[in-house]
Amino acid sequence: MKEIKFEGLLLAPIAGYSDVGLRKVCSQRGADITYTEMISAKGLVYGSDKTEDLLHTTDSEKTKAVQIFGCEPYYIEKAVEHNALQKFDFIDINMGCPVPKIVKNGEGSALLENIPLAQQVVKAALKGQKPVSVKFRLGVDDEHIIAVDFAKAMEDAGASAITVHGRTRKQLYSGKANWDEIAKVKKAVKIPVIVNGDIIDKKSYDEAMQITGCDGAMIARGALGNPRIFSDIKGIELPNYSLKKDILEHWETLLLYHHKNYVLANFKKHIAYYTRGMRGQKQIKLDAFNAKSTEEMREVIERFD
Ligand SMILES: Cc1cc2nc3c(=O)[nH]c(=O)nc-3n(C[C@H](O)[C@H](O)[C@H](O)COP(=O)(O)O)c2cc1C
Known part of the structure; x- marks a missing residue:
């Protein structure tokens, strides 16, 4: 053990x-x-x-x-x-x-x-x-x-x-x-x-x-x-940290294990958190909410800095 x-x-x-x-x-x-x-x-x-x-x-x-x-x-x-x-x-x-x-x-x-x-x-x-x-x-x-x-x-x-x-x-x-x-x-x-x-x-x-x-x-x-x-x-430094990279890793990991419709529905909730405090968050959240396919959702994620 x-x-x-x-x-x-x-x-x-x-x-x-x-x-x-x-x-x-x-x-x-x-x-x-x-x-x-x-x-x-x-x-x-x-x-x-x-x-x-x-x-x-x-x-x-x-x-x-x-x-x-x-x-x-x-x-x-x-x-x-x-x-x-x-x-x-x-x-x-x-x-x-x-x-x-x-x-x-x-x-x-x-x-x-x-x-x-x-x-x-x-x-x-x-x-x-x-x-x-x-x-x-x-x-x-x-x-x-x-x-x-x-x-x-x-x-x-x-x-x-x-x-x-x-x-x-x-x-x-x-x-x-x-x-x-x-x-x-x-x-x-x-x-x-x-x-x-x-x-x-x-x-x-x-x-x-x-x-x-x-x-x-x-x-x-x-x-x-x-x-x-x-x-x-x-206190771990993260030079060149990219939130977008973390979001993509999160998204792609889910797609490896779950059906894409399930991931699409679930990830909208995460996007609401990932956009917190971000400029233009309303539009991104709206576009994520309206995403009809994994391709559309990926395009939304690509818009993160
Ligand atoms: C949406 C949501 C779902 C949660 N689900 C669970 C759960 O499945 N099991 C559990 O023990 N606690 C659950 N919790 C409670 C959290 O684990 C944690 O105890 C609580 O949010 C306080 O910690 P925080 O102030 O860091 O959020 C949940 C909390 C939230 C907001």
């Missing part, structure tokens, strides 16, 4: 975005660990092609994690034994997703309210003979911040590391991530702790690491449209 260093900079699991292309480009720009978007354990067990389509990886990814979600230990165990997960270095379990459809099923952040079941889920995932980590939020709402107890319970169940998003379920993505609460978690457990939430540049990274003392930092939205955030935080 590969020894995992839970440290450095991590590209977060981002449903609809942390595809094989984004993971490749972010790895090349310095991301140490990359995560697939959340994958349904049950979906995998029942053999959904759509689920397996999310599991492509490239050799550029240094340490690869697959994130699964589910609340039934039976399906978690079956999922981690699935062939398609064997190429991943470790398994991350989603216990933070606030989306009602997920929570209603007892999955994602619903597990914050059922610590014994959350522990059973971790133990079931360990049957896959790989390290298991857990990503979760501070609690359900401000009145129920349970991150310290939850972290200890995950450690006791056998998790190798945890990632804490410094928001509650109720907050969704509003307000500011609470790094002080993550600092308490870091002090309470021996396993590595990764800080997540509102790290968007070197300044916020330094502040988050200084406040929390965490082992590493996970970035989600800050990497969308800006894969070089990892090099920037690490």
Whole structure:
């Protein structure tokens, strides 16, 4: 089993975005660990092609994690034994997703309210003979911040590391991530702790690491449209950097693994981020949105500086 260093900079699991292309480009720009978007354990067990389509990886990814979600230990165990997960270095379990459809099923952040079941889920995932980590939020709402107890319970169940998003379920993505609460978690457990939430540049990274003392930092939205955030935080100089080259690599990687119609539809969302703050962005976004073929989309990408 590969020894995992839970440290450095991590590209977060981002449903609809942390595809094989984004993971490749972010790895090349310095991301140490990359995560697939959340994958349904049950979906995998029942053999959904759509689920397996999310599991492509490239050799550029240094340490690869697959994130699964589910609340039934039976399906978690079956999922981690699935062939398609064997190429991943470790398994991350989603216990933070606030989306009602997920929570209603007892999955994602619903597990914050059922610590014994959350522990059973971790133990079931360990049957896959790989390290298991857990990503979760501070609690359900401000009145129920349970991150310290939850972290200890995950450690006791056998998790190798945890990632804490410094928001509650109720907050969704509003307000500011609470790094002080993550600092308490870091002090309470021996396993590595990764800080997540509102790290968007070197300044916020330094502040988050200084406040929390965490082992590493996970970035989600800050990497969308800006894969070089990892090099920037690490202080790696990129002479002659070209965003266009990164966008093209992202695009071409997706085309290698997915059907072109799927790529065309999905890439429009990425273009919205890649054009952020750019001059003439409205027109580029509009043209990308109206692109009817991969050739037309490529022409749009060629217009980036
Ligand atoms: C569009 C979107 C999709 C997300 N999908 C996932 C997911 O699949 N699994 C997960 O654990 N978190 C998911 N998250 C949460 C992020 O991983 C991260 O915890 C959150 O965005 C805070 O980090 P940030 O401030 O760096 O964006 C998602 C967030 C966004 C905005």
